[in-house]
Amino acid sequence: MADATVNAAMTGPRGPKPKKAFSSTNIIIYGTLLVVCMYYLLPLYVMIVTSLKGMPEVRLGNIFAPPVEVTFEPWVKAWSEACTGINCEGLSRGFSNSVWILIPSVIISIAIASVNGYALANWRFKGSEVFFTILIFGAFIPYQVMIYPIVILLRESGDGITWFLRIFNEDASAFRLMGSLSGLVIVHTIFGMPILTLLFRNYFTSVPEELFKAARVDGAGFWGIYFRIMLPMSLPIFVVAMILQVTGIWNDFLFGVIYTKPETYPMTVQLNNIVNSVQGVKEYNVNMAATLLTGLVPLVIYFASGKLFVRGIAAGAVKG
Amino acid sequence: MAVTDTGGAGAKRPSRLFRNMSAKIASIPMIFTAVVVFIGCTIWTIYHSFTRSRLLPAPEKWVGLDNYERLWGENRWLISIENLAIYGACSLILSLTIGFVLAALLDRKIRFENTIRTIILYPFALSFVVTGLAWQWILNPSLGLQNVVRQWGWESFTFDPLNNPEIVIFGILIAGIWQGSGFVMVLLLAGMRGIDEDIWKASRVEGIPTWKTYIFIVIPMMRPVFVTALVIISSGIIKVYDLVVAQTSGGPGIASEVPAKYVIEKMFQAQNLGLGFAASTMMLLSVLVVLIPWAYLEFGGKKNG
Numbered sequence: 001m002a003d004a005t006v007n008a009a010m011t012g013p014r015g016p017k018p019k020k021a022f023s024s025t026n027i028i029i030y031g032t033l034l035v036v037c038m039y040y041l042l043p044l045y046v047m048i049v050t051s052l053k054g055m056p057e058v059r060l061g062n063i064f065a066p067p068v069e070v071t072f073e074p075w076v077k078a079w080s081e082a083c084t085g086i087n088c089e090g091l092s093r094g095f096s097n098s099v100w101i102l103i104p105s106v107i108i109s110i111a112i113a114s115v116n117g118y119a120l121a122n123w124r125f126k127g128s129e130v131f132f133t134i135l136i137f138g139a140f141i142p143y144q145v146m147i148y149p150i151v152i153l154l155r156e157s158g159d160g161i162t163w164f165l166r167i168f169n170e171d172a173s174a175f176r177l178m179g180s181l182s183g184l185v186i187v188h189t190i191f192g193m194p195i196l197t198l199l200f201r202n203y204f205t206s207v208p209e210e211l212f213k214a215a216r217v218d219g220a221g222f223w224g225i226y227f228r229i230m231l232p233m234s235l236p237i238f239v240v241a242m243i244l245q246v247t248g249i250w251n252d253f254l255f256g257v258i259y260t261k262p263e264t265y266p267m268t269v270q271l272n273n274i275v276n277s278v279q280g281v282k283e284y285n286v287n288m289a290a291t292l293l294t295g296l297v298p299l300v301i302y303f304a305s306g307k308l309f310v311r312g313i314a315a316g317a318v319k320g
Numbered sequence: 321m322a323v324t325d326t327g328g329a330g331a332k333r334p335s336r337l338f339r340n341m342s343a344k345i346a347s348i349p350m351i352f353t354a355v356v357v358f359i360g361c362t363i364w365t366i367y368h369s370f371t372r373s374r375l376l377p378a379p380e381k382w383v384g385l386d387n388y389e390r391l392w393g394e395n396r397w398l399i400s401i402e403n404l405a406i407y408g409a410c411s412l413i414l415s416l417t418i419g420f421v422l423a424a425l426l427d428r429k430i431r432f433e434n435t436i437r438t439i440i441l442y443p444f445a446l447s448f449v450v451t452g453l454a455w456q457w458i459l460n461p462s463l464g465l466q467n468v469v470r471q472w473g474w475e476s477f478t479f480d481p482l483n484n485p486e487i488v489i490f491g492i493l494i495a496g497i498w499q500g501s502g503f504v505m506v507l508l509l510a511g512m513r514g515i516d517e518d519i520w521k522a523s524r525v526e527g528i529p530t531w532k533t534y535i536f537i538v539i540p541m542m543r544p545v546f547v548t549a550l551v552i553i554s555s556g557i558i559k560v561y562d563l564v565v566a567q568t569s570g571g572p573g574i575a576s577e578v579p580a581k582y583v584i585e586k587m588f589q590a591q592n593l594g595l596g597f598a599a600s601t602m603m604l605l606s607v608l609v610v611l612i613p614w615a616y617l618e619f620g621g622k623k624n625g
């Protein structure tokens with residue numbers, strides 16, 4: 001006992017030097033991070049505060065000041081009364097359009113991409129890697145290059161389908177892909193494909209090959225293995241893909257502007273039209289409420305999903 | 321994004337046409353997207369950039385480089401290009417610097433790391449339209465930030481980028497950085513975490529200060545991550561469209577126009593398709609300038625070695 005104490009006294013304390021909680025480095029690190037966090041939170045705070053004020057209070061003016069009198073009227077107005085030009089029905093229609101674009105787009109794009117990824121990982125055929133490489137490089141082509149030919153493709157295939165339907169029923173109404181929600185769904189499926197296929201392909205490649213071989217020996221085919229083995233195993237990657245697609249499609253603006261018409265505008269387009277409308281007096285509180293309403297869906301998904309969101313956005317970036 | 325060749329059982333199977341039929345049928349959407357949309361539509365646009373087409377369908381007439389000459393003679397396009405160059409250079413430098421510094425700070429085994437990361441990354445989940453409108457409001461000269469600082473007593477304070485043609489692109493830059501730098505941070509942080517702990521031990525034994533370790537050891541080791549980040553940020557910069565539409569609508573005047581917006585307007589509002597195709601082909605060209613060296617570095621070496 002005494003020896004040990006003497007020894008310890010001779011060699012000094014062992015282990016790393018205990019850190020002081022308030023070392024100057026720590027103060028600098030936490031101080032910087034505090035300022036940074038405030039900068040990132042500031043716009044969200046300003047939006048919330050502004051959307052809860054009445055217009056007189058907004059005009060008097062300090063955008064950073066919390067509301068003296070909290071009112072939810074701007075939110076109600078943004079949802080059901082805000083105007084784009086002469087049309088005054090608020091964001092609610094844009095919201096329901098966005099939902100009707102979102103649901104089929106997410107389901108179809110994930111279904112197609114997961115099967116593609118599965119075929120690429122487990123059922124390669126001659127040329128499959130070539131198509132995949134084209135797909136990945138295609139993701140870097142600016143959308144502007146492909147947008148106009150796609151307009152023509154959609155218009156022509158809509159006419160083709162109409163012609164086909166009229167073989168059976170002469171009175172069939174004209175089927176339209178251009179300007180309709182189904183056309184936009186196709187566009188979202190196409191442009192979501194590179195990243196989703198990459199995601200699923202990398203995931204299915206990491207599934208142990210023995211599992212696949214055992215199922216083959218048992219006589220399972222392409223679809224049997226997909227539905228009975230791969231699908232149940234890959235729930236997490238489906239969630240990641242869903243987060244990626246829901247936020248991506250909800251936030252889309254470009255395709256919404258081009259492939260839909262005013263009645264089917266998604267929420268982002270309608271929001272822009274409401275806020276940047278030149279007519280009437282600017283109601284900043286209503287604008288901010290509308291902006292928050294549009295941002296709400298991705299924000300809720302982001303805060304609820306946590307690390308899965310990070311995994312999703314990093315999927316295309318981190319080397320597979 | 322590297323193509324790893326850890327094959328499934330399918331790779332070993334003989335590949336006659338009807339062998340593996342289900343997989344081929346299942347891949348039709350991918351093949352269609354790759355061949356018809358990505359290759360076909362791109363070639364279509366490039367071809368039509370050499371024709372005179374104001375409104376399709378119309379008889380096309382081959383006009384050679386006419387559209388390109390008109391494009392480069394137009395002031396609006398030149399402003400777009402200049403804006404993209406300024407925005408692009410600043411955005412690359414700033415988001416990489418800010419992203420790296422933030423990643424290094426978070427890498428210092430701090431408390432509340434998850435909370436801080438969540439806060440810094442949340443703008444990335446938002447739409448560019450939302451970001452643009454939020455910053456439009458904050459930068460509002462009569463009621464926004466400028467007004468608040470004046471109220472605090474600094475009467476001559478002027479910060480009104482969105483109404484000043486000279487600096488409007490920097491107003492957009494502030495919003496762009498706010499939205500995108502968190503993503504760069506997450507990327508770089510992931511790369512930083514991949515560095516062996518022994519490197520840090522070694523540099524501590526040598527007595528090298530932390531900041532020097534970061535600059536002279538960590539950054540060179542993170543080269544692949546930086547390259548990936550660079551490619552992703554640049555392809556995002558060329559696509560900048562909704563942010564500008566929401567924040568300034570290209571104004572004041574045409575001072576904050578960008579190529580992506582120029583193309584959409586020529587095609588769908590000005591009904592001048594030839595110019596739109598030529599401009600979008602120029603956009604493609606600028607992507608290739610970034611992409612080809614990257615692809616060469618990434619995949620070229622692997623095939624040779």
